[in-house]
Amino acid sequence: MTERKRLSNSQISSQSKRPSSSFVAQEEDEDAMLTQPSTSQVQKGLEKLSPAQVDQKTAEVVQYILVKDQKKVPIRRADLVKNIVKDYRTVYPEIIKRASRIFEQVFGLKLVEIDPKNHLYILVNNLDTPPSNPSPVEHPSNPKTGLLFVILGVIFMKGGVVRDKLVWNILKKLRVDSGLKHDEFGDVRKLVTDEFVRQRYLEYNRVAHTEPVEYEFRWGQRADMEVSKAKILEFMAELHDQDPRSWTQQYKEANPTHTSSQASSSSHR
Incomplete structure (x- = not known):
């Protein structure tokens, strides 16, 4: 009788987190049709x-x-x-x-x-939507979108990518501890790394060649389309009681048309 190899608990756990190849193939077959x-x-x-x-x-x-x-x-x-x-x-x-x-x-x-x-x-x-009907993300009207707004702001101010440890530390300072159940958000870590990621507001990826394993956040595809970087910068400026122009690089990125027109006018003087 040949002895079957037994999978360790860690192997079973890691395999259970991966989508089965048959399921992925089924999705691809459906779409191919x-x-x-x-x-x-x-x-x-x-x-x-x-x-x-x-x-x-x-x-x-x-x-x-x-x-x-x-x-x-x-x-x-x-x-x-x-x-x-x-x-x-x-x-x-x-x-x-x-x-x-x-x-x-x-x-x-x-x-x-x-x-x-x-x-x-x-x-x-729609980009042509009047200001009287603003994006719910640009003007947070509930706690979840407010939390998302903070995270997007941190990512933007740090150049578009940030390690998750920094995000968790900043949220902890705001009394939103990712290690504890929050009255409003419940499981904070699951909300951020699961729900916001599935909604494509955030990307959450493992950083290659790190031990212990580290992860990083980026803006997701939906955030790129829905969220104004100028509004993000205004929000962060209000938070720190500073002029948005204090952050030169971020201001240029958030207001490319404005900064280019300024440069054009100054060159014609």
């Missing part, structure tokens, strides 16, 4: 459907995305087609185009494909 129809295929598909049918399916897609976006988790095209579009997949490009138009004209939102390879969508505030 969703080849983009050609313009002629879309046109032929529309000829077989009534305008009312296309409008109804578009409304269902809009509703689905709005519901999913409440958790700020990116929406997979494969899930959208499988659960909502279904038999209308031939006219999917037309449906998503109409849905995008509704988001912009009715809700002041923009449907953005943040990951063309894996086809992930998010809703962000």
Whole structure:
């Protein structure tokens, strides 16, 4: 009888944290089936459907995305087609185009494909949205977005990347200890490294060749699209009771148009 090797607890733990290869392959297979129809295929598909049918399916897609976006988790095209579009997949490009138009004209939102390879969508505030309807992240109205705002500010002020230890230390000074359960946030570490990461506000990656293992934070794709660096700098300036221009490099990055126009005007004097 051959003796089977037993996995250690650490091996089992590490394997359980990795997505199974079969699950990843299944996702890739699903998405591979969703080849983009050609313009002629879309046109032929529309000829077989009534305008009312296309409008109804578009409304269902809009509703689905709005519901999913409440958790700020990116929406997979494969899930959208499988659960909502279904038999209308031939006219999917037309449906998503109409849905995008509704988001912009009715809700002041923009449907953005943040990951063309894996086809992930998010809703962000339209850049043309009036100031009276500001981004919830630029103007934190609840504790979670306020906490996120602080972390994004730390990352921005430190050049775009920061070790997690510094973030935890700063939050601890604000009486938000990542090692303790918080009355408002619950498990702080899980909120930051899981929820904010899944929502694509933050990136949280292991730093190569570090022992013991270290991690670092960066701005996520959603933050890049939703959050104004100028607003972040204003927030940090108020926090430290300083003029935003005190941080020369950050001010240039946050106000590229303003600083370039200043340089142009001074060169013509």
